[in-house]
């Protein structure tokens with residue numbers, strides 16, 4: 001097995017290659033505004049470091065968010081296209097799940113929260129690193145304070161709002177190595193992984209225009 | 219083996235607005251022109267909603283690539299290059315196409331060409347009328363752009379002669395259609411009503427046509443307001459609005475200025491070919507008046523069929539094929555979308571050492 005893992009749902013542009021046992025090469029860069037530019041060179045670097053070409057990949061796994069849409073789509077579109085050319089399966093995993101996995105917490109509950117911008121966080125609660133308790137959601141930290149009170153929390157969204165998440169700690173960003181390891185573990189357990197569909201959680205910002213605005217001066 | 223530069227087989231991807239376009243050409247021969255449009259999803263908003271367009275591009279891309287390959291009857295492995303619109307356009311929408319093109323080219327081990335959307339609109343005419351004469355004057359009119367461009371080599375030299383200083387021509391059609399309650403998009407429906415109306419019924423203003431006005435720039439904002447006021451006055455007086463005459467007279471004001479300035483630019487520059495492209499080039503009155511005025515001025519007119527005038531992947535493939543044929547440098551893997559890519563940058567060649575940040579300052583924030 002050779003899994004190529006990508007995630008662009010957070011400020012991290014992260015790529016890893018996983019042989020089913022270990023991540024054999026990886027790259028992570030944190031730059032919230034250059035996902036489109038950074039992702040493909042990172043893929044190239046990781047493959048070169050591992051000494052393989054893309055053809056050797058037997059499956060692709062991509063973080064489906066939730067995350068800021070423009071960056072999120074870079075990873076999804078890249079993964080979909082690789083799948084098309086290589087004829088290999090493309091799996092989607094929740095980005096928060098990969099962060100939870102990387103947090104390596106055996107006994108929760110705990111919270112994963114990433115930055116959703118506009119003073120909101122994407123978040124979910126976990127029983128342990130492999131077990132999510134709630135659907136990913138997007139909320140203002142103050143509005144979920146009661147639900148997350150007293151719980152440890154990981155992710156940049158938690159670190160950003162210490163009033164809501166006083167027990168926030170590392171990891172701050174998701175890593176494709178964790179995403180790949182989680183996927184490899186689930187595949188090995190015979191689980192079927194979901195298709196790569198983006199978790200947008202918010203509707204597009206668009207308003208049906210009000211009635212036509214008169215231009216004749218009064 | 220034949221030199222691929224003779225008749226390069228190129229796939230082109232276009233996502234600058236609301237059409238997901240994938241086209242395939244062999245040299246100047248069109249093999250496939252697959253389109254998935256999200257226009258219906260925007261209709262109730264009265265204009266293109268960027269996020270809605272971006273979401274639709276992501277969904278449509280892989281199936282549209284598949285469809286184009288089937289339509290062309292070629293194998294992806296035989297392609298000589300992948301071209302993609304790098305800009306200008308909607309930032310988030312462009313980035314979906316650029317991401318797909320990069321992954322596609324990389325996975326296939328083919329060169330990637332990030333090209334300019336406006337230059338592609340010009341180059342597409344090669345698929346219809348053969349090699350572009352050099353130089354060619356081009357009038358590009360759509361919902362997003364209204365420009366007069368002079369090109370002596372479509373892969374490397376496109377000079378802006380003039381452009382709109384406010385609304386694009388297509389935008390004016392959309393806005394007037396809205397005032398008349400005709401729905402979105404406005405171009406086709408106004409064209410239809412105008413055919414049964416009198417273009418001289420109402421004398422609407424011709425923007426920027428005074429002796430001191432810039433010779434090749436356009437302005438449609440004043441016209442739009444004049445038409446809206448005229449309609450409002452009718453309504454205020456309790457009279458019926460003659461939709462056909464208003465449509466015809468408004469349309470005439472737009473195409474009169476467009477064709478007049480385009481022909482003048484040809485004469486001033488001694489260019490004997492005029493190409494018209496962009497969505498508004500599908501307008502029947504624009505085509506007719508341009509033909510008439512070009513004939514009178516001894517200018518040869520080239521207008522591609524309507525399907526090639528609106529945004530599509532074939533136009534991107536056409537310019538990509540020309541890049542391969544003329545041995546232009548490919549783009550690098552760090553190619554990004556540039557929503558305000560200047561028209562003078564016909565393509566985005568790889569620098570060999572990272573990305574050129576020259577336009578970063580003027581770039582709209584991709585991630586806001």
Ligand SMILES: [Zn+2]
Nearest residue numbers: 339360496529
């Ligand atoms: Zn266009």
